[in-house]
Amino acid sequence: MTDVVAEPTTPVAVTSARGEMPPWRLLLRRPTFIAGVLILLFWVICAIFGHLIAPQDPLAQQLLATNKGPSGAHWFGTDQLGRDVFSRVLVGARSILVIAFFATVIGTVAGTALGLAMGYLGGVIDIVGGRLVEAVLALPLVIVAFLFVVAVGPSPLTIIIVIGLVFTPLIARTVRAAVLVERQQDYLSSARLLGEKRAYIMFVEVLPNVLPVVLVEFTVRLGYAIFAIASLSFLGFGVQPPTPDWGADISVNYGVLPAGYWWMTLFPAIAIASLVVAINLVTDSIEQVIAS
Amino acid sequence: MTTYILKRVGLALVTLWLLSVLVFLACQVLPGDPGRAILGNLASPSAVAALDHKLGVDRPLIEQYWTWVTGILHGDFGQSTQFSAPVGPYIKAALINSLKLAALAFVIVVPLGVIGGVVAALNYGRPADRIISVAGLSATTVPEFVSGIVVIVIFGVALKVLPVSASAGAGASPASQFEHLILPAIPLILILFGYIARMARAGTIESLNSDYTRTATLKGLKRSVVIRRHVLRNSLLPTITVIATQLGYLIGGLVIVEVLFNYQGIGNLIFKAATSKDFPMLAAGVLTIGIVYMVATLVADILYTVLNPRLRLGGAE
Numbered sequence: 001m002t003d004v005v006a007e008p009t010t011p012v013a014v015t016s017a018r019g020e021m022p023p024w025r026l027l028l029r030r031p032t033f034i035a036g037v038l039i040l041l042f043w044v045i046c047a048i049f050g051h052l053i054a055p056q057d058p059l060a061q062q063l064l065a066t067n068k069g070p071s072g073a074h075w076f077g078t079d080q081l082g083r084d085v086f087s088r089v090l091v092g093a094r095s096i097l098v099i100a101f102f103a104t105v106i107g108t109v110a111g112t113a114l115g116l117a118m119g120y121l122g123g124v125i126d127i128v129g130g131r132l133v134e135a136v137l138a139l140p141l142v143i144v145a146f147l148f149v150v151a152v153g154p155s156p157l158t159i160i161i162v163i164g165l166v167f168t169p170l171i172a173r174t175v176r177a178a179v180l181v182e183r184q185q186d187y188l189s190s191a192r193l194l195g196e197k198r199a200y201i202m203f204v205e206v207l208p209n210v211l212p213v214v215l216v217e218f219t220v221r222l223g224y225a226i227f228a229i230a231s232l233s234f235l236g237f238g239v240q241p242p243t244p245d246w247g248a249d250i251s252v253n254y255g256v257l258p259a260g261y262w263w264m265t266l267f268p269a270i271a272i273a274s275l276v277v278a279i280n281l282v283t284d285s286i287e288q289v290i291a292s
Numbered sequence: 293m294t295t296y297i298l299k300r301v302g303l304a305l306v307t308l309w310l311l312s313v314l315v316f317l318a319c320q321v322l323p324g325d326p327g328r329a330i331l332g333n334l335a336s337p338s339a340v341a342a343l344d345h346k347l348g349v350d351r352p353l354i355e356q357y358w359t360w361v362t363g364i365l366h367g368d369f370g371q372s373t374q375f376s377a378p379v380g381p382y383i384k385a386a387l388i389n390s391l392k393l394a395a396l397a398f399v400i401v402v403p404l405g406v407i408g409g410v411v412a413a414l415n416y417g418r419p420a421d422r423i424i425s426v427a428g429l430s431a432t433t434v435p436e437f438v439s440g441i442v443v444i445v446i447f448g449v450a451l452k453v454l455p456v457s458a459s460a461g462a463g464a465s466p467a468s469q470f471e472h473l474i475l476p477a478i479p480l481i482l483i484l485f486g487y488i489a490r491m492a493r494a495g496t497i498e499s500l501n502s503d504y505t506r507t508a509t510l511k512g513l514k515r516s517v518v519i520r521r522h523v524l525r526n527s528l529l530p531t532i533t534v535i536a537t538q539l540g541y542l543i544g545g546l547v548i549v550e551v552l553f554n555y556q557g558i559g560n561l562i563f564k565a566a567t568s569k570d571f572p573m574l575a576a577g578v579l580t581i582g583i584v585y586m587v588a589t590l591v592a593d594i595l596y597t598v599l600n601p602r603l604r605l606g607g608a609e
Contacts, residue, residue, distance in 0.1 A: 032422075032426065131306065131307070131310065134303070134306075134307045134310070135307055135310040135311055135314060138307050138308075138310075138311050138582050138585060138586055139311070139578070139581065139582050139585065140545055140581075140585070142545065142547065142548070143547065143562075143578060143581060146547070146562075146566065147315070147318045147319070147574070147578055148318055150318075150566040150574065151318045151319060223433045224433070226433075227433055227434075227435050230435045230437075230438070231435050231436075231437065231547075231548055234435070234437045234548065234551075234552075235547070235548070235551060235563060235566075236567070237566070250437065250438075250441065254437075254441065254552065257441070257444055257445070257448075257449065257456070258444075258448065258449065258456050258457075260449055262445045262449050262450075265441050265445075266441060266442070266445050269437070269438040269441045269442060270438075270442075272434070272435060272438050273434045273438050273439075273442075276430065276433045276434050276435075277430040277433075277434070279433075280426070280429045280430050280433055281426065281430075283429075284425070284426055284429060
């Protein structure tokens with residue numbers, strides 16, 4: 001009896017494995033994707049459990065051990081206030097990852113909704129949205145974010161909202177283009193002929209088909225968000241001291257770089273670089289798999 | 293083609309107007325009370341009111357915006373609150389400095405990026421392609437101050453071969469000025485390399501797969517001739533657009549590099565304006581960057597139309 005029940009499932013599994021592999025399995029075969037995910041995972045773990053992993057309190061000042069180079073006691077040395085740089089780098093993953101993640105989520109959700117409306121409804125929404133995209137594109141991201149954060153005053157919430165708002169029209173533009181392609185498909189005409197509501201068609205019929213585009217946009221924008229947030233922190237308009245933050249720590253310490261105290265800026269800088277490179281490895285792999 | 297260019301210029305003007313509103317809102321409305329912001333919490337209400345009146349921020353918003361915009365159209369960018377002097381000359385001097393740095397980075401990165409992209413495309417899918425693509429993409433997204441610090445540590449601190457500050461000082465010789473600009477140019481080159489290489493790669497792949505390339509190959513032309521005469525001529529067209537767009541970006545992205553290397557350019561100017569809450573200077577600086585950026589994009593679009601025979605001969609619109 002059990003054999004009879006099991007029989008139909010086996011051939012199905014075989015054909016699907018021989019034919020098209022599910023996308024996530026194609027991803028797992030790419031070494032660049034694995035490397036990117038591992039680095040990303042490392043920083044996510046640091047962001048969540050950083051305070052438990054860090055060998056020392058990232059805020060504790062040892063005024064007798066300031067400006068010490070890397071050693072066994074302090075792997076990455078100490079900063080100008082005698083704080084352990086290694087601990088600050090581990091714990092510093094939290095602020096940038098949290099802010100970048102929420103900013104990108106806001107931008108992606110709002111941008112996808114706007115892009116669906118622009119592409120599917122067209123008309124006035126499309127024209128106004130198009131102008132909005134142009135105006136936002138007329139300035140580099142860092143400058144727009146800088147301008148508004150300076151005007152409103154730096155706080156994590158401000159940065160999340162400003163970057164989310166700037167991303168919205170940019171993501172909307174990409175989603176709109178994908179929706180325009182979908183509009184030509186037969187399944188949409190049949191949905192319309194069936195008398196489905198416009199909101200239902202947009203979110204239930206079109207949205208699942210443009211999701212790969214949305215996913216790629218999310219990862220690409222996440223990289224840009226980290227770039228912008230780190231830059232704002234470096235300029236002193238991001239996360240404020242004494243909270244451990246890579247950009248802010250660089251901002252405070254790069255002045256003593258010419259004096260030879262390189263460790264307090266170089267290690268946070270490498271942390272930022274590794275995070276952006278990891279996200280790009282992941283993005284690149286996802287794009288390759290979707291394209292193939 | 294003329295109608296297309298006119299339409300394009302018209303659109304740029306509309307965007308410019310939107311941008312001016314955006315900058316005005318950010319610099320005049322969002323900070324709340326500019327007098328309070330400048331004088332701090334301890335200043336007396338009467339002093340704040342007097343400064344507000346002097347700055348003109350107690351008048352209706354539309355009137356303020358009108359005064360500001362018409363002033364700019366007449367070449368008056370307002371009074372800097374930190375220097376108590378007209379903003380215009382500061383912007384001009386800073387812009388010239390920024391253009392020097394940008395020009396140096398540009399002259400180096402354009403050939404490098406184009407060659408990188410074409411080499412990647414000709415080795416499509418092979419390790420050389422993957423390395424150039426991923427390295428280019430990573431270099432593009434690593435913030436300028438991160439690569440800048442790595443460069444400073446290597447060349448300025450460890451090897452001590454190049455100066456870590458970009459300012460050569462007053463009256464320095466052109467050779468010395470050039471030497472001081474080498475390190476700041478490297479982060480900018482890294483950022484732009486990825487963009488340009490990616491476009492050159494995409495353009496080359498597209499024209500490698502096109503019918504005319506197949507025809508040329510089947511005609512028996514040598515591969516080098518096919519690539520030079522048929523592939524590159526078509527593939528470099530979209531790259532030109534990206535290159536011109538990046539010129540504007542370059543000037544905007546200078547903020548970080550100029551602050552890191554303490555270079556007296558437009559980026560450093562708006563940074564200092566922001567830290568000392570000098571909103572007229574901040575508004576003028578950001579607007580200037582926006583204008584430069586927009587002009588660069590406009591020139592790129594027009595250049596693309598002029599260089600593309602299909603559009604030049606009346607195919608457009």
